[in-house]
Amino acid sequence: MKRLLFAGFLGGLVAWIWGALIWMALGLHLPAINSFADATAINSALAAADGQGTSGMYWVPGMKHRPEMTEEEQAAAREEWMDEASAGPYAIVYLHPRGVNAHSMHYLWKGLLLEICAATLAAWILSLACAGRSLPYLKRVAVVAGLGAFAAIVAPLLGWNYMHFPINWTLHLVFDHITTWTVAALAIAWRIR
Incomplete structure (x- = not known):
């Protein structure tokens, strides 16, 4: 041992x-x-987008389907998300709205x-x-x-x-x-x- x-x-x-x-x-x-050469607009958008102050992983475009939807609604929402993701922009954001102690x-x-x-x-x-x-x-x-x-x-x-x-x-x-x-x-x- x-x-x-x-x-x-x-x-x-x-x-x-x-x-x-x-x-x-x-x-x-x-x-x-x-x-980004100038991240001011992105920082402002991230600060405005998360009014709850919740840290987490976010997809852009955001996921459209929710568990409470019917199967047909979920299928349509997934299709809408795939179309938006294909059109771009597409991003995965790891967000800490209050920052981190770097x-x-x-x-x-x-x-x-x-x-x-x-x-x-x-x-x-x-x-x-x-x-x-x-x-x-x-x-x-x-x-x-x-x-x-x-x-x-x-x-x-x-x-x-x-x-x-x-x-x-x-x-x-x-x-x-x-x-x-x-x-x-x-x-x-x-x-x-």
Whole structure:
């Protein structure tokens, strides 16, 4: 158990450091992030659109169908939404009308904790793969790196397919998942045999 927890801690720390390196120090994802030249009109529209002050995910155009509608009404509303989405503009907005504390360090510490939890899960999966047999180091690395590839498929690639994430952003996230968990795998596989 100690070996598993240590591998999770070490792998999570390595993943977190790698993430800090590629996101903050090297800025590898910056080319995939766009900004509006003048966001004043958009900020005003977002502030006016959400009078309830509710944080959440919003689609533009907004979904038309509601659970209380009849099946025929829902089908017509879905068709209307698809026509509007096809005509554009189309957006997914993650809205926090009261803002977020961008200066807070708690995001970094929470990120470290989440990386440690994920790495501990990866270490546990690797320990199951190694149960009763000894795998060479590079095969152990491949097991954990494969989890990174799995995560890249089920998160950003499915988001690209269903939610229309831009391909440039998606490929940056795929790179992030695969490289992060390959680097973390080097540490995890060192402790789990």
